[in-house]
Amino acid sequence: MNTQVHHTSSVKEYFGGLWDGIYSSLKGMWITFRYVWAVAPVSIEYPEVREVLPERARMRLFNDALNCISCTQCAMACPVDCIYIASEKLPEGSEIKKTSNGQAIRLHLTQFTIDTALCCYCGLCTTVCPTECLTHSHDYEFSAYTIDSMKYDYLAPDIVAWRDRIVKA
């Protein structure tokens, strides 16, 4: 089953084929050449110019620990199990705080860790969050030299600076 078809061609066919090849190649080159002036440049010069991300863009997860009621629904919904939550009962008689949308925080959040190196950015966790404290932020520039630095503890003190930027009053 040799698919190569060999046949002798006449002089006319030979030169016709040659002309076809040259003509169609020139046509293609002409299309490319037109890009010099006829088409606006498409490149985004990234570090200087940044594309504005759409509102729904799903990038790094952020949890606003002050609004979290430790319901663990996000951890249940997560298909890759990369959200780790631990909580304790509040001591008797302590004041019950409210979240920004009025839900009572009845548990004391002791751990809220997301392993960003495992996250698949599917957004299922944010849809189930009752207080909308877990959101996808618009940061995508957080490459790291070590893998351990990709595990985020959202109760750490240095998260405050990050929170100020993401959570809008």
Add this chain to the structure above:
Amino acid sequence: MHKELSDLINRNVSGANAVAYLTADAKKFDSSITVETSHIYKVVEFLKTNKTTSFNSLHCISGVDYTDYMEVCYMLTNYDPSAVRNLTLKVRVTDRVNAAIDSVVGQFVSADFLEREVYDMFGIKFNNHPDMRRILCPDDWEGFPLRKDYVAQKDYNGMTVYPDNKMNMEDREFIVRQNMIKKAQAEKAQ
């Protein structure tokens, strides 16, 4: 359609013992025909060659492990724009250690890869298959992954399959606890 077809198979292939399984809700679920394991090649040959119900293509072979037996499902179809026909043909394999059935490569060439995949995932050998090797997993892989009782091997070729330092053991306490609660609830319910 399945009832008539199973009768037709029984009439023409002796010993095929075709049993039609009809669902109550045909809109939601698929019906199927189960045949005798040893007669699968003859049944497929009949379904392909006979004039009235010819199925000219094997769409898919899928294995299912029901723990006490395994099933191999052959999805037959007909590339005929005037009358589209689909059929799920099933055979049961009860022997889990030396599971083997006849290959249908003689009828459908497409079964070559599909049967190799079923062998790879479920450990069902296909007799008379020209090239019975693993297809997705490496040749020296242990166990058959899609069996329900499969336990992954510890290491392969010097690489640990589940390295402890990558498993977030200390963080997963929560999930482990949740699983324990679930288990306790299930036991209570029983």
Add this chain to the structure above:
Amino acid sequence: MQTRWDVGEPHKPTINTSTEQLKSDLLTLNMGPQHPATHGVLRIEIWTDSEIVAHAIPHIGYLHRCMEKHCENLDFRGVIPFVDRLDYLASMNMEWTYAMTIEKMLGTEVPRRAELLRILTCELQRIASHLMAFGTYAIDLGAFSPFLYAFDYREKILRLFEEVSGARLLYNYIWIGGLWNDWSPEQISRVTAFCDDMEEEAKKYHELLSMNKIFIARTAHVGVMSVQDCIDFGATGPILRGAGMKWDLRKNEPYSLYSEFDFDVPVGTGEVGEPGDCWNRYIVRMREVVESIKIIRQVIEKLEPGSIMGKVPKVMKLPEGEVYFRSECPRGELAFHLVTKQDSKEPFRLKVRSPCFTHTSMLPRVAPGQMIADFVATVGSIDIVLGEIDR
């Protein structure tokens, strides 16, 4: 009983057979797993007789990600992100097929707007996928600029998808029972604008590549798969249509609302080359782009406001049963075989019938007798995605 011969026996060397002393062995050549022309991590063991391929054995499984095992441990909603990663060039179609499989079992009524928008997104995805096939196929054959043009237009679709779903490649957008987000009228108008642009662009692609003499010389009469071969191997999609058979599930077994739409099924006619060769498979894809634009225009005409999510139980429990559901994806017929147990929250078994898997098994049939360079063209024309083959 058929033997190895029927799936492509190494055929006898054609050169030097007359002179016993000059007889040489076949040379084994490994193409892949890391090879620019295998579109991923496909490995093909080629036995060559000088430049002629005598036999090709595909080795797959280098991207076996245990997706089916995962699905047995996840709830029905959680499977969708994994289904996305099957065919990462056509995630929308994957999601849709999976969603339809579950909906068939649940008996969910999907609102009309959701159905129409699903068709819209999936046809856009088909265009994006075919653009990718166009660009990478040109690279395989040594032309670089089509890749840049194709990616430029693909980016426009991705931007639309990102605005509506939030991700560029793996969307998790089509949910069981409906859609996650609605398209705004402004986005719909941008789709219309895109369709106008794309029609012009498609003409440019034909000038640029389809009718190029060099391209024709590389693809016409190369890697011929006849209709009978395609049916024997269970090939579907552009491969089957390129061979000249008018078979499209959207027409022949219409699912969703496809019966309402007016579109053609392009087939390889052999105006260049012969039906079933690389050029015809390629041109079927390029013509499908135009047909998809046609469908999108009709969808936009029919769109009317309404709900986008049907009634789905909050905790999804399916009754016992099984379903085999297939649909037409850019690469062929994708099918899910779903088996559930009574009141199960997770699939008991989810088998993916991937089109590329069967197409890969055709390689031993077409390879013998080709030049190695032609074999690269053949592999490229099948347009495989390894994520779907290996799962």
Add this chain to the structure above:
Amino acid sequence: MQDGVVLTTLDEFLNWGRKNSLWPMTFGLACCAIEMMATGAAKYDLERFGCGAFMATPRRADLMIVAGTVTLKMATRVKVLYEQMAEPKYVISMGSCANKGGPYWQYGYHVLKGVDEVVPVDVYVPGCPPRPEALIEGVMTLQKKIANERLLRNKWVKHA
């Protein structure tokens, strides 16, 4: 002992050359490879960083972008490819799968849990798949790392 002006300047010069001609290897594994191709295409244009010449063979490449899931079957090949690359060589692990197994870490019996099990990784780029900008940022992070290398100084300057 001090580093000295000459060695420091020479180091800077060498690092400048190295970081601005990082030639990556065409090494796509899965979904992330598509985003890697998009990065190399017109809109994001990796060429602006001297990093767009995708080499088809490891022997001419300086940078291996591991884009996608590394399975156990593939892992040995990844290692071989890494060993075939000429020094200096760098590895960017792109996407969740290459970082730590990604979505497939839990039941993925056939998935390597992070490419750092077989080859040393310089920069981890998170995302599933990362945006092309994120990959460019990863390349820039790597360039920063290269800029601080003490190539000649480590060789010739003996610290007390």
